[in-house]
Amino acid sequence: MDELIDQWKVQSKEQKDENNRFLKNVWTIPKAEFLPKLQETHQEAFQKIDCLSCANCCKTTPAIITKGDASRIAKHMNIAPKQFIRQYVIEDINGDMMLNGVPCRFLNEDNSCSIYDVRPEACRRYPHTDEAEYPNRTSLNLANTIVCPAAYYVVERLKTQFPTI
Ligand code: SF4
Numbered sequence: 001m002d003e004l005i006d007q008w009k010v011q012s013k014e015q016k017d018e019n020n021r022f023l024k025n026v027w028t029i030p031k032a033e034f035l036p037k038l039q040e041t042h043q044e045a046f047q048k049i050d051c052l053s054c055a056n057c058c059k060t061t062p063a064i065i066t067k068g069d070a071s072r073i074a075k076h077m078n079i080a081p082k083q084f085i086r087q088y089v090i091e092d093i094n095g096d097m098m099l100n101g102v103p104c105r106f107l108n109e110d111n112s113c114s115i116y117d118v119r120p121e122a123c124r125r126y127p128h129t130d131e132a133e134y135p136n137r138t139s140l141n142l143a144n145t146i147v148c149p150a151a152y153y154v155v156e157r158l159k160t161q162f163p164t165i
Pocket residue numbers: 049050051052054055056057058126127147148149150151
């Protein structure tokens with residue numbers, strides 16, 4: 001498992017151009033053929049890679065947060081949503097809210113999440129490799145291969161399954 005993470009650190013950057021070409025063409029594969037393979041590969045990736053050995057997303061990428069997330073987490077922390085937003089959230093230039101602090105302030109030393117049960121929806125869904133919209137998200141998918149060994153693994157496996165696109 002650590003071997004896969006070590007490989008990803010080196011190869012995700014080396015493979016970036018090739019993966020970009022592949023991801024740009026994924027939409028051409030019929031969805032009925034592609035989506036079951038995507039699901040299968042996503043599950044395989046997370047059987048092989050343990051997020052607790054990685055946590056790179058939590059260490060490098062501030063999570064987008066919704067008002068619903070903020071209310072849920074604030075309730076869990078027993079503070080008012082406004083206080084939570086004041087202490088833990090910043091707005092980007094587009095007005096999107098995200099958790100402040102990198103690595104994430106909710107990341108524990110053992111790579112676990114201290115608010116796991118109520119974590120933001122964006123954290124729950126990351127790296128989006130089991131979602132039906134995957135074929136239409138070239139830039140996001142490519143960026144995720146650099147941040148996330150599981151997202152990289154998914155692309156590498158898909159390339160072997162759809163070698164002609
Ligand atoms: S970067 Fe990917 S593999 Fe690593 S902790 Fe996040 S979701 Fe898991």
